[in-house]
Amino acid sequence: xxxxxxxxxxxxxxxxxxxxxxxxxxxxxxxxxxxxxxxxxxxxxxxxxxxxxxxxxxxxxxxxxxxxxxxxxxxxxxxxxxxxxxxxxxxxxxxxxxxxxxxxxxxxxxxx
Amino acid sequence: xxxxxxxxxxxxxxxxxxxxxxxxxxxxxxxxxxxxxxxxxxxxxxxxxxxxxxxxxxxxxxxxxxxxxxxxxxxxxxxxxxxxxxxxxxxxxxxxxxxxxxxxxxxxxxxxx
Numbered sequence: 001x002x003x004x005x006x007x008x009x010x011x012x013x014x015x016x017x018x019x020x021x022x023x024x025x026x027x028x029x030x031x032x033x034x035x036x037x038x039x040x041x042x043x044x045x046x047x048x049x050x051x052x053x054x055x056x057x058x059x060x061x062x063x064x065x066x067x068x069x070x071x072x073x074x075x076x077x078x079x080x081x082x083x084x085x086x087x088x089x090x091x092x093x094x095x096x097x098x099x100x101x102x103x104x105x106x107x108x109x110x111x112x
Numbered sequence: 113x114x115x116x117x118x119x120x121x122x123x124x125x126x127x128x129x130x131x132x133x134x135x136x137x138x139x140x141x142x143x144x145x146x147x148x149x150x151x152x153x154x155x156x157x158x159x160x161x162x163x164x165x166x167x168x169x170x171x172x173x174x175x176x177x178x179x180x181x182x183x184x185x186x187x188x189x190x191x192x193x194x195x196x197x198x199x200x201x202x203x204x205x206x207x208x209x210x211x212x213x214x215x216x217x218x219x220x221x222x223x224x225x
Contacts, residue, residue, distance in 0.1 A: 033213055033214075035214075035216075040200065040219065040221070041218060041219065042116075042202060042216035042217055042218045042219050043155075043202070043204075043214070043216045044216070045213035045214060045215065045216075048212075048213050088154075088155070090214075099145070099157060099160060099170070100145075100157075100214060101157075102147075102154055102155040103154065104152075104154045105154065
C-alpha cells in the first residue's frame with residue numbers, strides 16, 4: 001500500500017465552511033508536503049512541514065504533523081469555490097533522498 | 113517565470129512507435145523526476161535524477177528510459193510503447209537535498225492504441 005493515505009477520499013462542503021483532511025504514513029520522514037491538483041492539471045505545492053515542526057500556517061491553510069502517530073492534517077479555512085480540487089499529501093522519506101511518495105488524494109468539492 | 117515545461121500536452125500514438133516526452137526546467141534545480149498518474153493508483157514515480165548524468169529507477173521504471181545530459185532537461189523515452197502505458201505523465205523538479213517542494217509541469221496525457 002502507499003506510504004501516504006489520505007482520509008476522507010472525498011469531501012463536499014459549502015462555501016465558507018472549513019475543510020479538514022488527514023494523511024497517515026508508515027515510515028520516518030524528513031518532511032511532509034501537501035499539494036493541490038485541479039482536474040487533469042499539474043500539482044501545485046502548498047506547504048511543507050519538517051519532521052521537527054508540529055504546525056505550520058500559510059494564508060487559509062493550516063497543517064499539523066504528529067510524528068508519534070505518523071499523521072498529518074490539512075485544514076482549509078473559510079473555503080471558496082476555487083478551492084475545489086484534489087489534495088495530496090507526499091512524504092519525503094529519510095532513506096530516499098528527495099523522493100516524494102504520494103498518497104491517493106482527497107477530492108474536495110466546495111459548493112457555492 | 114520559474115516553471116517546468118513539458119511537451120507535448122497531449123499525444124496519441126500506436127503500439128511500438130518510439131516517442132519522447134520532453135521536460136525542461138529554468139530554476140537550476142538539481143533534482144528531477146517523472147511520475148505517472150492513473151485512476152485508483154495515484155502518482156507513481158518512474159525515474160528520477162539527482163544531478164547531471166545521475167539517474168535512477170523509481171517504483172515503475174519498466175518500459176521507460178530517461179537521460180540527464182544537461183541540468184535543465186530530463187526527457188522521458190518510451191522505446192516501444194504499449195497500451196498499459198496510457199496515462200497522465202508529470203515531470204517535476206526541486207532543489208534537492210531535504211529541503212524542497214516540487215515544481216510540477218502541466219502534464220502530458222498519453223494514449224497508446
